[in-house]
Amino acid sequence: MTLKRTLLAAAAILFAAQAGAHQVWLERDGQTVRAYFGEPVENLRERTGGLLDRISGPRAFAADPQASLPIERRADHLEIAAPAGSADIRLVEQSLAPFGRQGSPDRTKGVLLAREGRSETRAAMDLELVPVVAGGNEFILTLRGQPLPRTEVTLVAPPRWQRSLRTDANGRVTFETPWAGRYVAEAIHTEEQAGGSGEGAYTRLRLVSTLSFTVQDGIAWTQR
Template identity: 35%
Template sequence: MRIACQALIAVTLAAGLSLPAQAAYLWAARTDDGAVSLRLGELSSPRADDDAGTLLAPRAFLADGKALPLSRAGSGFAVEAGASGDVRAEARQLDGQGGLTIYHARAGRSETRAVSDLELVPTRPDGNTFRLFWKGKPVAADRVNVQTSAQWNRSLQAAKDGSVTLDTPFPGRYLLEVSVRVNGVVTVDGKRYEAVRHTATTSFEVGK
């Protein structure tokens, strides 16, 4: 995927000009049987089947770039059990007004390497401090939103070094989300869009 004005989004992020969280995002999570589910919507209220069907070019992959088979499952998608390590997924969605949203999702926090264009990455395996990366380089996010399966939600402000740290007082699923926008007309894969938004999520489980 080729995106014009890459420097612009890097400068925007470094300046802390991220957008408020949008209502929908893409998120990936391990299921009890070891598979990975991929859903569109908020953690507490996934979207319906027809909304997931509007996603363009959905794909799932590992840190080494190996593609994982992705199939429709209910109101989302699924990756069969057997994938080891953290699983990433990406998809796109048009807004009908000349805009494009590019979703990035990650299930797990065991790896400290950024793979997707926009990704929240733990500073140590299974840690609670995260850095935001754009194209493999750390940038500062103005705000990172946290939702949990226990309905404990927070908005985290970045520290001086650009990292965010969260507490995990409850067992269950935790999801971190950040959304940013590229200003001006943007070219993606040879097509021009009036606005391009990137939304990234990282989810993980905390045991009892």
């Protein structure tokens, strides 16, 4: 392999690794929902023409998973038009290319999942944090509808304070929300599940799911 090809291959691996470490989260403003790709704790939001382009086949929906919502690409986010009166909005991105060497036993397919809101006490995605009661701070982490115990969940609070928690034996976790503003929680589940073919073949599936919601009452905090 020539030096140029070696450098290009190394750059591609680094690019994939950076994208694999990121998450998608949703921020709602009335009937507009914005999907960001990056790291909420660092306020890092990738842009069109860069890593945001990796989110190439997202699907968003409200109450009906089969009724896709329109998505428009903006400079640093994807914009979803939420139907009037809709409660929680979800986004699924399954089109990411696998990362890791082709043919290696750890080649991984990433799936990004995001939910905005805690009004619905039901799961509609493969990996999802579901409130026990609408608007509450206790959640069940579900994997294909079943509680997922002993799994790490990371919560980012409005002042970009971050805390790692674990679900209990019943998949439950409780968040403390002392600040007013938006919270983003992330859960990751990796499993041995082969699929795809050719360059798209993989041996592992990595689900990255976020839940974002806002708290109206609490300690005031202004983003700097």
